[in-house]
Amino acid sequence: MPFALYVLALAVFAQGTSEFMLSGLIPDLARDLGVSVSAAGALTSAFAAGMVVGAPLTAVAGMRWPRRRALLVLLAVFVLVHAAGALTTSFAVLLLTRVLAALANAGFLAVGLAAAMAMVPPDAKGRATSVLLGGVTLACVAGVPAGAALGQAFGWRAAFWAVALVSLPALYAILRAVPADRGPRPVRVRARDELRALRDPRLLLTLLLAALVNAATFCAFTYLAPLVTDVAGLPAAWVPAVLALFGIGSFAGVTASGRLSDTRPGTLLTGGGLALLAGWALLAATAGSPVAALPLVLVQGALAFAVGSALITRALYAASGAPALGGSFATAALNAGAVAGPALGGLALAAGLGYRSPSWVSAGLVAVALAVAVLARTALRPSPGEGAGART
Structure with missing residues (x-):
């Protein structure tokens, strides 16, 4: 893989850390x-909403x-709004910086996916996607705990400064x-052509499946802490370790799915989805x-991100006629x-269904995704023009 892909993954690592780190900073920030x-929890919702809306909008503008x-402009905006967030004493200003950071993050990931696809051979999109998404999973493993530790030691503003500082080497x-x-063609022509390409039913169904699988992932992940303490009966001190365990699994899943997404996506999606x-x-x-729950947390992290990464790769193959906007729609579906979820x-x-219920909801969401996939099997069958990356 080209070195530039790992540079983009570094920026994605910083952005993923920013997206998830507030879970450990909210109480201090609120005080x-x-x-x-x-x-204060609205800061997380604002970021997620900005990611959904921002991906296609910033991709069109870009x-x-x-x-x-x-990429440079979007990452520079991301750095500047984190510096502004670290300096402000106004909650309203901080909320605005979170929305702007999400818009920049969404646009960067969308353009980064398009740039990554242009850097690799046509049959290596899965491996390129796994490198970029590896930045997100590493953020779960290392960035979020580090941000929480910085916040506890030096206050929540230190975590915002750290995200900005980590992004600076990526800029250079x-x-x-x-x-x-070589530069763009006229935006109106390109946008119209790419939006037309995005009407492909196979692409739309793949994006729906990606949204359902990611909803299942974050439904269970969001409520892992009370599941660990109130159901499994482990002390609260175990929660960071369990979250890191899920993150380690997610990194392993993204990494392992890289080649399979290019060579045998059907096998990965069917077998991985059922598992x-x-x-x-x-x-x-x-x-x-x-004894049963902890290994399952690791396994589910791996499976969830392996299947999710494979679906994004398949969406990028299906969106070959929309190289700029395809990544933005994939980003929007994930968010x-x-x-x-x-x-x-x-x-x-x-x-009142208890702390086990989010995991049951996750199972239900994956079941819906599998049912949709079965019903849409004919529509999702790859066309001959998609190449080796779409073969099953």
């Missing part, structure tokens, strides 16, 4: 800014520029390592036993799932 914990310039490296392209369904149901049923898990908890 410092004089707002309630629930109000079509006016060469990819390297778009993008300038040096990402190849310049994922069984795993969420088994976790819900056996959560009272740490739509990340918004819907925790909300559905919260509804189950509000209904």
